[in-house]
Amino acid sequence: MSEQIVINLYDEPENDKKVYYDAREGILFLIDATQSMLHKDPNCNHSYIDECLKVYKNIMAQKMSWNKADYMGIILFGSSKSDPELQQKSIFVLKKFEKISIDHFKEIENCDISEYIGSGSDYPLHDALWNATLMIDKAKKSIYISKVILLTCQDNPLATDQSERHRIRLKAASYHDVGVKLNVVGLGKTWNPDLFYKELEMLAGSLSDDEYNRICIEDLEECIVRPSKAVSTLPWRIGSLEISVSIRSVSTKPKYPKQVKMNKADNEILQSSTYFAPMSFHSDDDDDDDDTIVDNYTSSDVFKYQEYGQQKIVFSALELRELESTGNKRIELICFKPLKIDPIHHLSAPKYITCREKLKDKKLVFASILNKCHSKNLMAICSVVQRQGGKLNLFSLIPNIENGGFYMWQIPFLEHVRDLNEHLANFIYNDPPFPVDEDGKSIWQDILKKAFQNRDTLLCQNPKLQVLLANIEALALDREDPKKPKDETLVPDDEWYKKNVKQMIDELKDIYPLEEAASKRKKKQSTAQPKKVTKAGKT
Template sequence: MAQWNDYHHEDEDVDGEERDESGVDYTSTGRDSLVFLVDASKEMFIKGEDEEPSPFDMTMQCVRSVYTSKIISSDKDLVALVFYGTEQSKNPRNSFKHVYIYHDLDLPGARRVQDVDGLRGEKGAQVAGETMGSGNTNLGEALWCCSNLYSDIKLRLSHKRLMIFTCRDTPHGGDGERDRQARTKASDLKETGVVIDLMHLMKPGGFDVSLFFCDVVSPPEDEAELGLQMEPCGKLEDLQKRVRAKEMKKRSVARLNLCLGEGMNVAVGVYITALQARKPNAIKLYRDNNEPVRTKTRLYHTQTGSLLLPSDTKRVQVYAGRQIVMEKDEVDVIKKFSDPGLELIGFKPMERLKLHHHLRSAVFIYPEEEMVTGSACVFTALLRRCSERNVFALCKYTRIRNSPPRFLALVPQKEEVDDGQAQIVAPGFHGIFLPYADDIRTLDTPQLPTASESQVDKMKEIVHKLRFKYRSDAFENPVLQQHYRNLEALALDLMAPEHIEDLTMPNVNMMDQRLGSLAQEFRDLVYPADYNPEGKTAPKRKPAEAAGGTEKKPKVEMSEDELRGHVQKGNLAYGPGLPVNMDQCDCKPDSDCTSTDCGDGSTGLWLDFNSVLTGALTVVGYLLYRFSQALPALIRWPIHLFCTLTGVSSLWVWVSHLMGTLRSLQYLLKWLSRIWRFIVGKRLLIPTHLINDNVFDSLL
């Protein structure tokens, strides 16, 4: 019977909880899809001032960064690359003129990244001109083609986004009929749930979005989104930042009800604001075709060999020396404390919330107006009153069914906007996970000497000199970055991975310039004059004679020419170590020499007989081991096929007992082969490069 534990293993490990909440179930939520619709007109290939990259080159670099980020963060999402305003046409049945589908809506991969790299730089512009060219523009047909890309996907899509990259504010040159068709098709796309964004690039004379694109772009999805940006992007960094903010879809970990009292429920969403990035788990591949291997577990009856269903198994817990047997349904009932949701317990002043109460990364609570109408109004009123009274709400949090409850401290956060009335901090509650009484320990702190006032003042000066403004997004994990660079180089067949800069390493030169003599002054105040900060060096090891050990045996010095001459004369015998000169010993092959110079005290064999015996014994050991492996299969599979066709189950029970006997025989043969190897390698002076473990194991 399977042993049963009180809770999930993740509940005992904070990292396990965070890893469980960060997972995305694509079978229930669907996949995100992103289509890049890029203008391929001649204006896109004009370089900027001071040899700045062209708008087309900036777009390709941005597309490449999104491809690589999708591969790392969300490889199940779908991406596509479509060009409009081209001379050549490439789409299903070429029904849309001047539209070139470079990548269909599919999973990102290394091949696609290489294709985008081929369109970067001056050579990429030449390739784009030769492949697609620049022609007339019909944005309406391009939007229609993108609509067909979404409709051809059979998978469930949770979020559909379309990004338009262009540097022309009037794509049709004032053609009113084409403008009307494009606006109509954009409206149809927005009705089907496609979000259209404009990534307009800098051009001479400026970019006026009010001429055409203000009627095409979708309105902001929520209050936190800025919507259409009036200023065009003039730099690659600005474009990448804007695209990254748009293409990342906010996913809620859970959508729950916040119970404020009997009959008063508010719908809220739970979001993770910060989560530790980890290396992806390794995937096992089948060695013949490199396809992923899926692990399946099957339970069989030990006596009858029949397949057991989940309902046939029970759970057992050892308590007071007895096995308490329970059904799976009974275990689920015991684990269940309450239904998923947030239940308000009361309010506490902010002074009662201490720093040591922090257990793990907090979650963010935001209202879900779509689930329950009026949730935003009640949530805003609760947030405002908690902020005014400087209190936090204490709640019981149950994320999923059969998970243990946790206590959350809902800390209010007000909305903050910048000078342009754009939201930079969203209003909501931060959910701080509170510890239980069992989680808090009392530590016996060691007694340390107390620093004097002069030492404290000097350290304050040092801290003031080394202070800087910290930003979490300014430091990347060097281990993860190097890992992904290595994967990128392996996938793209690069000669060497891209060099990364470890920003976590301190700038020692800058620190020395800022401190000046403060470091030496602090050292003089704290440490004695003869203090060595590097520590004591380890004493050198004494010679063997002084320590009472035996003298190490010197190696036999022999030049290459002398060694070649002895080999030609056949004067070498092989032992466990180096070749030995037979001229230095008077023993013969049939003598009983016990000298340590002759193969560790064993009888020497001549080279020709030794080689023949080595090959024969190796082949015998190989065949013996192969026979031990094939013996159970030679008997098991024919009988198993016979039992399956005839339905004779009693014979299969007898075969099961026979398999145990054959397994014991197999282990016996395996140990006989190992004993054979020991005899070959130790008693007979066979060359070690012919009978060592690596060669023998590779044969087996």
């Protein structure tokens, strides 16, 4: 029998070598190449088809920056050219459905898609949908998630040909059987999905009538590159009633491209692993050449302990799991309270709850609870176990009537809350009142009016991450200078400052003696001289 190893729970080393497994995704763009796609989008002053290609390139560039092995491709339907391999009129494969690569990206970057625009009235949507499933089926063993993104500016095609429309509906319904998701992106503000394409998405099984929400070209990149991920599906218990709900992530921590360890001699990627072995207190120079076999310790040989009253309490791995277990995963309603959002007590990023029930009656119960909480300005307090055998946490469920769900905010237990009133009273409530200058007050009001901007901070990208990805992309594509991403977190430029608030800031300097206060602080600073550093052997 092998020896046992006992590890302190608090001294356990963190395993910094975490392996993340991502399912390969296959995305096939089905782009309308008829003459109407040359019309310019008034929002960006580019043609619709150029916008489609731009989004495709942005998605591919970000996937390559994360070193993903996803599949992508482009099929044009209604084009002026026909692909000789398909032997079908007005359908052209601009890029084969294959694993993304640098060569793939360069081909699309140098492609002039306007030369493929068709001049006739052909709209072979049925054949395009059929060829899309064939291309995905050939790579079915290599991918796990398959999506077809249909981009068009025509909301009511083939209005007079009902037989062709019926064939398209049957082909869209077959997408549900083969496990391919169909999403339609309408181009233009006047595009109406109710005329034809909403029915196609519902037949493909992508969405139900209640869940349908139109995807715009501006949101497509966000939906593919940074989709909301399902955390878990669990029952919401309200008395004796159980409603199946899905918890999805709203925001996540940014993941930076990770570094890998390489052999300096041949640039071979090295993988590190952790194992348990007896500690040796003797270090000899010949230890590296010693080929002695070390006993392997299994997980059953590892015990963990915690000290309580100078006594070690030892746990096995199974005992530790049972000790921390709080039962099956679930959401249990505790009570309803008046809606109060206190950001100080929020312990982590919020999550989002939606109903996953297929029964109509339970859907109505979920919707009625949501509507009542919204109308009466209430929030639900629930205990949540998100994983089987995981720990129990308290959450407040805040209604969001627009998207048909609840925001989940984790709230602290009693042991996590600290009372600061005793300490803050000395600094806040006992401060002597400071005299208010009316001239300075009016100037500050003018500055606030001038500096006010309706700016959404959620649209600001992480500048550190964007610079890092731009440099990686430049190295991979052999570019001399990387494209510098725009830093959306910067303050307004000097021209705006001089034009709007510079004069008022100068008036404030005349009212408040800011320079005099700064000079007083400098005098109070320590005047100690730094110690001189001398080389060894000198005095």
